[in-house]
Amino acid sequence: MGTLGSVIVGILTAFIMLFMSKKAQRRRIEDDKLGNFTFRLPKFFLYFGIIMLVMTVIFAILIPIKNNEDIFYSIILFGLFGIGGGLIVLIYNSYLVQINNSKISYSSTFKKETTIQWEEIDSIVHKPNRGKVVVSTKNKRIIIHQQVVGFDQIIELIEKYTGITKEKLKIK
Secondary structure (H helix, E strand, O other): OHHHHHHHHHHHHHHHHHHHHHHHHHOOOOOOOOOOEEEEOOHHHHHHHHHHHHHHHHHHHHOOOOOHHHHHHHHHHHHHHHHHHHHHHHHHHHOEEEEOOOEEEEEOOOOOOEEEEHHHOOEEEEEOOOOEEEEEOOOOEEEEEOOOOOHHHHHHHHHHHHOOOHHHHOOO
């Protein structure tokens, strides 16, 4: 029953995350005084990362290390939860897509800000299997993940400024 329970919890967790992500995609973002829209990942990314970091601390305190095998498993748990949680928090804090009437810009975790003027865009491609839209020029590209709060609004703004519709991108 323990294995079945783990599978059920895993499936329910995935379902809840997908539901929350879909709900976040439909939310509307208000523009600031200058007409800029700022889109970021949903808050549950931050909460999930913090929970993983807290679990790392709990594992470090509660799991006694008596032999080399315990050290191995402790390193595995630290790697999965500690590094994974830290990376998720880092991605949440740094991932931004900003749009205004002249440009689209993107700040990612390990890259500097990438900015593309609307008239410079060579192609916009929707990759449904990877859950993203790629906006590109000859030497720049911006990746917009579907998990971003206001994703549907981003697609509307892309259509407004480039004329490329949801139908052309094959987004349902």
